[in-house]
Amino acid sequence: MSSFVQPAMPGSTISSNPPTNPTSTPVHFRPVSSHLAIAPPVSVVIPAMNEAENLPHVFATLPPWIHEVILVDGHSTDDTVKVARELWPSVTVVEQRGRGKGDALISGFAACTGEIIVMVDADGSADGNEIVSYVSALVSGADFAKGSRFANGGGTDDMTPIRKLGNWALCALVNAKFGARYTDLCYGYNAFWRHCLDHIGLDCAGFEVETLMNIRVVKAGLKVQEIPSHEHLRIHGASNLRAVRDGLRVLKVIVRERRSRRLRSRPAVLPASASLGEGS
Ligand SMILES: Nc1nc2c(ncn2[C@@H]2O[C@H](COP(=O)(O)OP(=O)(O)OP(=O)(O)O)[C@@H](O)[C@H]2O)c(=O)[nH]1
Numbered sequence: 429m430s431s432f433v434q435p436a437m438p439g440s441t442i443s444s445n446p447p448t449n450p451t452s453t454p455v456h457f458r459p460v461s462s463h464l465a466i467a468p469p470v471s472v473v474i475p476a477m478n479e480a481e482n483l484p485h486v487f488a489t490l491p492p493w494i495h496e497v498i499l500v501d502g503h504s505t506d507d508t509v510k511v512a513r514e515l516w517p518s519v520t521v522v523e524q525r526g527r528g529k530g531d532a533l534i535s536g537f538a539a540c541t542g543e544i545i546v547m548v549d550a551d552g553s554a555d556g557n558e559i560v561s562y563v564s565a566l567v568s569g570a571d572f573a574k575g576s577r578f579a580n581g582g583g584t585d586d587m588t589p590i591r592k593l594g595n596w597a598l599c600a601l602v603n604a605k606f607g608a609r610y611t612d613l614c615y616g617y618n619a620f621w622r623h624c625l626d627h628i629g630l631d632c633a634g635f636e637v638e639t640l641m642n643i644r645v646v647k648a649g650l651k652v653q654e655i656p657s658h659e660h661l662r663i664h665g666a667s668n669l670r671a672v673r674d675g676l677r678v679l680k681v682i683v684r685e686r687r688s689r690r691l692r693s694r695p696a697v698l699p700a701s702a703s704l705g706e707g708s
């Protein structure tokens with residue numbers, strides 16, 4: 429019998445092996461290549477604000493075996509939603525209520541039905557062909573697959589020297605304060621098992637969202653694996669990120685998370701009226 433994975437239409441499921449025991453439940457999977465199949469459904473979340481011109485490039489690299497695409501529209505005034513629906517008819521469009529990338533991702537994650545969630549920017553900087561590397565790390569045992577432009581094999585065409593310096597300094601601070609060994613901090617291409625959301629408990633609105641996730645997965649003791657990733661130049665339009673404003677927001681999150689760890693690690697303080705031994 430051939431050991432090759434038989435191809436199937438996206439969305440369909442086939443059994444990996446004909447069950448020898450007729451009462452056993454068939455194993456469902458999605459073929460990725462001739463020798464690789466992914467069992468868990470993969471959701472891709474794309475936050476997008478006025479990215480209509482970039483979406484054709486983004487969708488062109490998404491693998492056909494993904495389970496669903498969730499596009500979170502940030503009150504776009506261009507044809508972002510229309511273009512997304514034309515390019516990927518089954519796309520789920522979520523209109524975010526608030527503002528900011530963090531707010532968008534919170535809404536997008538809540539709409540996911542897959543077991544693995546991948547976050548991909550809509551500016552054309554992320555290559556969807558890398559998704560298989562993230563998913564492979566997760567199915568091999570990692571809880572959180574964290575993209576890195578500075579791990580061996582990664583790179584960036586998009587960061588200015590000042591942004592590289594800021595990212596490096598903030599990353600070093602997180603490593604020092606939380607015992608992480610990250611090579612990158614503020615990068616939007618990551619993937620994780622949906623159970624991570626319970627540990628991350630996202631509660632931020634802006635570009636500090638990736639930092640908050642990276643800190644909380646370490647605090648929760650989850651298994652994090654870095655995935656080398658290449659960030660391409662934004663294709664059309666201008667960045668929404670402002671280096672100083674958003675750098676300060678990231679710094680505030682680091683300080684806040686450090687403080688909250690200290691507070692949590694203190695012994696509980698009994699109310700003044702409570703006295704051990706009293707009435708016993
Ligand atoms: N829905 C939504 N998406 C947003 C919002 N802000 C940014 N985004 C999206 O988040 C992704 C990253 O934003 P960018 O402006 O590219 O920021 P960046 O990648 O840090 O900066 P550059 O590298 O300069 O492009 C893009 O897909 C944006 O469209 C927002 O408020 N709402």
Ligand SMILES: [Mg+2]
Pocket residue numbers: 549551553662667
């Ligand atoms: Mg970008």
